[in-house]
Amino acid sequence: MIGSPYTLASNSTATIMFKVLLALLPGIAAHVWLFGPGIVVSLILCSAFAIGFETLLLLARRLPLQPFLSDNSALVSAWLLALSLPTLAPWWLYAIGIGIAIVIAKQLYGGLGQNLFNPAMVGYAALIVSFPVYMTQWPAPIVLADHAIGLWDAFDIVFSGQGSISADAYTSATLLDTWKTQVRLNTAPEVLLAQPIFGWIGARGHEIVALMYLAGGLLLFWGKRITWHIPLAFLAGVALTAGVLQLIDPTQHASPLLHLFSGGVMLGAFFIATDPVTAATTPRGKLIYAAMAGFLTVIIRGFGSFPDGVAFAILLMNMCVPFIDDYTQPRVFGHPRKRSKAGQP
Amino acid sequence: MSSPEATLAPVQPAAPSGGLMSRETRDIIVNGLWTQNPGIVQLLGLCPLLAISNNIVNALSLGLATTLVMAVASGSVALVRNFIPHEIRIPAFVLIIAALVTVVELAMHAWVPALYIVLGVFIPLITTNCIVLARVEAFASKRSTAHSILDATMMGIGLTAVLVVLGAMREALGKGTLFSGVDLALGPIAKDWVIPLAPDYNGFLLAVLPPGAFIGLGLLIALRNRLLMREA
Numbered sequence: 347m348i349g350s351p352y353t354l355a356s357n358s359t360a361t362i363m364f365k366v367l368l369a370l371l372p373g374i375a376a377h378v379w380l381f382g383p384g385i386v387v388s389l390i391l392c393s394a395f396a397i398g399f400e401t402l403l404l405l406a407r408r409l410p411l412q413p414f415l416s417d418n419s420a421l422v423s424a425w426l427l428a429l430s431l432p433t434l435a436p437w438w439l440y441a442i443g444i445g446i447a448i449v450i451a452k453q454l455y456g457g458l459g460q461n462l463f464n465p466a467m468v469g470y471a472a473l474i475v476s477f478p479v480y481m482t483q484w485p486a487p488i489v490l491a492d493h494a495i496g497l498w499d500a501f502d503i504v505f506s507g508q509g510s511i512s513a514d515a516y517t518s519a520t521l522l523d524t525w526k527t528q529v530r531l532n533t534a535p536e537v538l539l540a541q542p543i544f545g546w547i548g549a550r551g552h553e554i555v556a557l558m559y560l561a562g563g564l565l566l567f568w569g570k571r572i573t574w575h576i577p578l579a580f581l582a583g584v585a586l587t588a589g590v591l592q593l594i595d596p597t598q599h600a601s602p603l604l605h606l607f608s609g610g611v612m613l614g615a616f617f618i619a620t621d622p623v624t625a626a627t628t629p630r631g632k633l634i635y636a637a638m639a640g641f642l643t644v645i646i647r648g649f650g651s652f653p654d655g656v657a658f659a660i661l662l663m664n665m666c667v668p669f670i671d672d673y674t675q676p677r678v679f680g681h682p683r684k685r686s687k688a689g690q691p
Numbered sequence: 692m693s694s695p696e697a698t699l700a701p702v703q704p705a706a707p708s709g710g711l712m713s714r715e716t717r718d719i720i721v722n723g724l725w726t727q728n729p730g731i732v733q734l735l736g737l738c739p740l741l742a743i744s745n746n747i748v749n750a751l752s753l754g755l756a757t758t759l760v761m762a763v764a765s766g767s768v769a770l771v772r773n774f775i776p777h778e779i780r781i782p783a784f785v786l787i788i789a790a791l792v793t794v795v796e797l798a799m800h801a802w803v804p805a806l807y808i809v810l811g812v813f814i815p816l817i818t819t820n821c822i823v824l825a826r827v828e829a830f831a832s833k834r835s836t837a838h839s840i841l842d843a844t845m846m847g848i849g850l851t852a853v854l855v856v857l858g859a860m861r862e863a864l865g866k867g868t869l870f871s872g873v874d875l876a877l878g879p880i881a882k883d884w885v886i887p888l889a890p891d892y893n894g895f896l897l898a899v900l901p902p903g904a905f906i907g908l909g910l911l912i913a914l915r916n917r918l919l920m921r922e923a
Contacts, residue, residue, distance in 0.1 A: 454909075476897040
């Protein structure tokens with residue numbers, strides 16, 4: 347495969363996936379610092395479940411374990427899902443989410459490279475439609491919580507369901523959830539923004555984590571693991587749509603900055619929408635795919651019944667990817683521009 | 692007036708009485724229940740399969756209603772098949788089916804009103820269920836009355852069986868019970884017949900929602916293919 351001058355770059359799936367995991371570390375570190383070690387528990391649990399389900403399905407499909415388990419792709423799905431789920435949720439929530447992600451969305455479609463939908467987002471979507479109560483109880487940042495949760499407390503809460511500390515002592519509604527329910531009760535946005543769960547630009551605590559995802563995403567970009575098209579178009583889609591909506595009705599819709607730094611937008615823009623398997627592959631296609639996903643995210647947040655729309659937006663655009671790719675094939679050098687004919691080779 | 696196609700329909704051989712039933716009768720039964728099962732092989736009649744199979748009671752009631760309509764429709768069409776002009780046979784079949792569905796709908800409204808409300812639009816929709824028309828067109832319009840009724844009944848039972856298995860899977864996973872809502876069909880005496888599988892079950896809403904039907908059906912088809920692979 348490699349032509350002269352025989353560079354020794356190792357671009358295997360395993361190294362690419364490993365670099366994605368590394369790029370997530372700043373966000374995870376910020377999460378531990380601001381919210382306590384709960385995220386470590388969910389990362390460990392999700393990784394263990396992911397490797398477990400992957401092994402089971404590989405055995406059932408009679409595929410060799412070593413090459414598929416060591417490509418790190420299950421770990422990436424596990425970490426992305428763990429970072430999208432509330433920490434300190436019951437252990438079975440993580441098990442079901444990872445089970446749906448790995449078994450149904452990945453292996454039943456034929457494994458890595460054959461999956462139509464991003465596995466982590468399928469897991470997330472299944473959980474939020476099935477268990478909305480658990481999915482909207484997020485631990486509050488340490489500065490706002492009545493109790494600091496240590497690592498062993500976290501294990502206790504995750505496995506026993508309740509632990510010795512009442513859930514009300516450490517959870518609060520998320521910013522997007524609060525925004526959605528409050529503006530529908532005609533609370534003025536200024537009153538809302540003065541509440542303690544709001545920080546400088548987004549949700550207190552989560553805005554810093556989002557900033558760290560942005561930093562990790564830029565590392566991926568400089569490391570040439572992703573191109574600029576998808577993150578930029580996704581963020582622009584979110585910002586432009588939110589800006590237009592805010593101009594139309596500032597009492598109902600949040601500012602573009604708040605949209606960018608809350609919920610799953612930063613994680614989605616750099617780590618989820620850029621999934622090489624389920625994203626569009628042509629340069630123009632990437633722009634269309636990601637801008638539409640950003641647009642849909644804000645539309646679902648503003649008018650849908652769920653607080654965040656990143657997962658649904660990305661899944662909806664995953665469906666359009668074959669179509670987008672077909673219509674945006676670049677002109678081959680030396681050939682005239684041809685009209686694209688969908689469905690023809 | 693009978694069309695060339697109708698006259699070319701296979702002539703029924705006299706049943707050679709070999710065993711308990713003729714080979715043809717056995718084929719019809721096996722086809723309906725397994726080889727050509729409407730639910731997991733022909734994939735016909737998916738509208739009720741996906742919409743109403745969220746618990747056993749709904750699945751069984753709609754499945755039986757469909758089976759009844761199929762049996763009577765196929766029998767009626769087989770009886771009059773030589774009098775229906777070939778060119779307008781489909782509208783004629785649909786009229787017969789629609790009339791029967793109306794009878795079933797009114798009967799359910801009269802005797803099981805609670806169930807009638809739960810099943811709602813899916814009772815009149817039996818008219819448009821393609822498995823009913825498919826058996827009438829593919830089988831009853833060409834074969835003897837007795838065989839047509841047997842074929843429609845077996846196809847109906849095959850569909851009902853898939854509906855019930857899917858309904859049981861979705862209900863057990865989604866609500867943690869079996870036979871919930873049985874009192875809607877059998878009256879208030881049956882209220883205690885609901886089987887709770889796990890106490891304090893949170894419910895898994897996805898199984899009850901339409902995606903659960905698609906995933907469940909996919910798993911059933913996979914299971915059938917797996918069994919066939921093992922046989923081969």
